[in-house]
Amino acid sequence: MSTEVRVPTLGESVTEATVATWFKKPGDAVAVDEMLCELETDKVTVEVPSPAAGTLAEIIAAEGETVGVGALLAQITAGAAAPAPAPAAAPIAPPKAEVKPVPEATARKGDDAPSARKLMAENNIEASAVAGSGRDGRVMKGDVLAALVSAPAAPAPAAAPAAPRAASRADDAPREERVKMTRLRQTIARRLKEAQNTAAMLTTYNEVDMTAIMDLRNQYKDLFEKKHGVKLGFMSFFAKACAHALAEVPEVNAEIDGDSVIYKRYVHMGVAVGTPNGLVVPVVRDTDTKSFAQIEKEIAGFGRKARDGKLSIEDMQGGTFTISNGGVYGSLMSSPILNPPQSGILGMHKIQDRPIALNGQVVIRPMMYLALSYDHRIVDGQGAVTFLVRVKEALEDPRRLLMDL
Template sequence: MSVEVKVPPVGESITEVFIGEWLKSEGQAVKVDENLVELESDKATFEVPSPSAGVIESILKQPGDSANVGEVIATINENAEAPSDDQPKPDSSPEPAKTADQPTSSDSEASQDSGNGEPRVMPAAQRLLAENQVSASSVQATGPGGRILKEDVQRYLSEPKRSTPPTPTHSMTSPNEPFDPSRQKETVRMTPMRRSIAERLVESQRTAALLTTFNDVDMSKVMKMRNEYKDTFQKKYGMKLGFMSFFVKAAVDALNAIPQLNAQIEGDQIIYHNYCDIGVAIGGGKGLVVPVLRNAERMSFADIEQSINNFAERAKSNKIELKELQGGTFTISNGGVYGSLLSTPIINPPQSGVLGMHRIEQRPVAVDGQVVIRPMMYLALTYDHRIVDGREAVTFLKRIKDTIEEPARMLLEV
């Protein structure tokens, strides 16, 4: 009996996903709940488990293909058994070779048959070869029956002097001009996440009245407090004390004082939130993601640092769940970790504000009539002018500045 593997529901507004990497290939045995394939939505990457035990009978969608929610992407034969390792391999079979119009069992196990002189290539390896435009004949196969595995391709790419430039699909010179290998262009399909980021940023600029206000903050006291307690903090909680927790705490205080930055427009109504769900922008394996710290107003410094560290680790392997990326009321983005001195961040709609942090650098400033050198950071607040007036935006940013420059206010809540 064949069991269908369908694209599961992944979110209220998501109807289409893209096929990522198949973790199993046709002809392989699978167990119940064993992961079969990675799917990519416009917000996250997730794995689909096997609904039944058996052998993968057919794979209907290849990496890069799109599929709708509920669509069948593979079938599993519950009654079949996978061939054991001690059975004769197709290459060593005494049966005469079949002609090209006679399908063999190996056609369902590899994306490329050896009948054309190329070694058999497993689907995951085939995708990696295509992405790097490497010929399968260049890779040494170590899989059963001379198959090329994903690990074989990775090993080939990691070897020295393997950075062969991709073969250009289109020349930037006219047909009558000689080919110039230094002038190439490459066409790559946008990932669902990158497409979503592009659409939302354009939507934000098209639908909101965006304005950015700036200020700078003296980081001396926060840095002193952090250096004084970082060892004790790490010993107690098992993690480093970063700057982001200070800014999350400062943002919560400022949002309580200026609730317009924690609100959103819906039609002709303004929705105010009595909680602070703060999104923290994190660079992930496939692009920028903004997981949300739920009820940040209830979180301690340790809770914030632990959550951010957890998000960062899972973002590297695209393991953040879709629900963790939805529903933020305000966002903080730290471009300083990449060396940014100043920027104008863009709001994540339907939110009304985003705080941009930047790198800390030693700059001369005037203090009590004297020029001194202090660790300074520029702050940027982009806000939706439809709901937030300039006075409120400046007051909000000034309150964050005051809180960071006098961090004891976070404890006293003044």
Template structure:
């Protein structure tokens, strides 16, 4: 009866999020569902929210379709409790009937002595089948489904090691590794040309190729001229909105410099193995950049400030956003109180952010706030760029590709691992002199890492 049904609703949305779009319905009417099993995926302009089943039962109906825009507490569907057991009993009864009929027929052919044993075996098989149905593995996460689709892998062929047999990303990666043990051509663009670039990739690993709906379709063969129109994802629309806002509402200017990473790379080479063994995370480049910026923001607090009308808001803490590429687009999780974190803690949080971004597990709290941002285009091969501000922040640092280049040092030309740095800032608040001195101070900290230890 309708009064006995459990209502599936949109969870409470954060204050800054007005609505969400239904991007995935993972069951259909009449399907059995178990409590906490993923039923609906909702996309906001920041993250994807998963809506689990609130109770065991049978899904009566979904009241929305994919693409629908819903608000907090809106009804998504109904689940009939108790029907799950009835369905299981009915299925068990039907399952018992057929084996018993077959057992009787077999017994008639083989003789009276074999009939009871065949029937008992059928009962046992039916019971085991029912038990297997009761402990069926939960559906994989969106990130795992994307990985399966990208590599054309049948989920039933991969053994899940998660709770209740749930398929995890590591399970798929192990399966792919075993499948690719036979020699195969290496895809282009995966090799690194220097230790420095490898280190940069470790700091902010690139996400797997995204299967976003807005991606351009593959050109049709035989010279076809096809077109396709698809709506922008909510995240892409939000990124476009904020970038346009930054261009229209700030007096953005960019200053450039270059940094010699010889000392940082030497430090990594000396301590990389011991650091990873002690802290369980690789010693990448991003940790040094975060530490250098957090230290320098204390010396130049205006770079860490924001405009609010006719007032300047000075932040006496450094919450540094780290731009991370995810399957859904660019996201900027925030390292809280970065100036109070050790290098190991910075690297651990960066790795956690990168993994959660790839798996679609970032929370809204991870993305809120931030007083300064660092973005690393070098992992994709960018040699130089002008990063755009992340409002209401007033400055953003752009890292780029590490490249061996000839430089003049003590009257001689030497080859050094060099990186171009770009600092974009809001000229309404930050004078050019402060911006340039900030960038020079960051450069000096990276070229002589001992300065960070000594707070120089």
């Protein structure tokens, strides 16, 4: 009796994936819910568990193949054959003994991702040599890839003798590396280019004095964390300020569908999060009705999921407006690109002490540049400027949020 392993439902609008990694080989014993392979979709990585115990009889879709939802991935022989594979797994163990340090380091770091363990074993890398970005130091596949990319840097001095020779394409070829783009990176590239080609994108700028927010945060952060179990960051202030401004300028929260405009009477706030594989945008749903604590808890949860590679398709669907914080990387000013089909995205930047004129005097204040990129097909300049001014006003005087001003 055999059991089919098929591509699971990948989420709304996602119809295909690429087989990234097989954790098992034909003939290996498998247990129920043991991870068999990893699929890479346009947005996230999905692990496929075994639906039955037994032996992996055949792999139908090899690594690198593109498969659709419901496609056959492998066959598992189950039933009476299931107990037999257990001893059969013993002969497979000796090759892994060569990388014995890996399990020891893994024991210290916790449950490393299966794909990460496979990569470390294949490349004879000790887990202790890889900085884990996952929860409790868990090593993720992206961490191992980063270690592999940095590892070849050591032989660089050996290439020095080639420097005196005249540079040419042939000479440079050995020092180049061609790496196939992941599906996530391909999707990011395609969607960003589509945004530039489709939307009449424009950006308007302003700056905000962060003194009031920083004072408020410093005054209540300990009490906030003690009561709600989460740190009080800046993102919840920006999310609430944007939700407040979107109520006044609803076209920034709308989208174009053919010759119609769809106005959203709710705010699903996308929050851009960086991962080892690229930028993803999980969504805080109904931001306009949630408290600061609820928003902070959701954002913190998304951050943990992103580090562990556990963000789901559902986590990133349905956003109506996006906030991107380039300031965490030190960006002083930038023009964010729209996240289609949304009509607006707010760019946050680095907080920097700057001299400003206040009440006829020059004072030093913590200032941040704000950038709103918007689709000029639906949002007029007046609406964009009004939106950004309302965000600025709410941040410089947070009491306006409480009084709905």
